[in-house]
Amino acid sequence: MAKGGFPGMGGGNMNSLLKQAQKLQQQMEEMQKSSETKEFEVSVGGGAVVARANGKKELISIEIKPEVVDPEDVEMLQDLILSACNEVISKAEEDTAESMKKLTGGLNIPGM
Incomplete structure (x- = not known):
């Protein structure tokens, strides 16, 4: 290694690093x-199901329009709820990842 430490590291000044x-x-x-206090919302089925989550990726509410509740088609309602929950959690994760990317300048830091 050349004298002066790591190339591009300001002469190897470890205190600065x-x-x-x-x-x-x-x-x-x-x-x-900051991310943990954010709230995210997703609507599926034309507004039939609305899911909300916080930045901790915890569901905080689910709203279901009464006209969507059909005892003859429970499976459709289950699919809507599952879709809304998955989408809102993904939205929260994407926001956190984007914030981290801005902070690190796009560096991939393991464990982050």
Whole structure:
């Protein structure tokens, strides 16, 4: 390795690198707290089922229009509910991933 440390690392100044890592960690923690307070909503079946989730990817409510409840076709209602739940959780995950991508500049950091 060339004298002066890692190429592109400001001459190998480990203190500077450590400070940058700590700053990134703090920003990630703030982003996570911010994401957890967000709410996401998805509507399926033309508004027949509405699912809401928070940034922790927890379902917080499900609304079902009464006219969609058909005792002869329970399977359709089950499919609508399942679809709405999956979509709203995906929406929350995508938002978190996008926020993380902005924070890290697109770097793929394992475990994040």
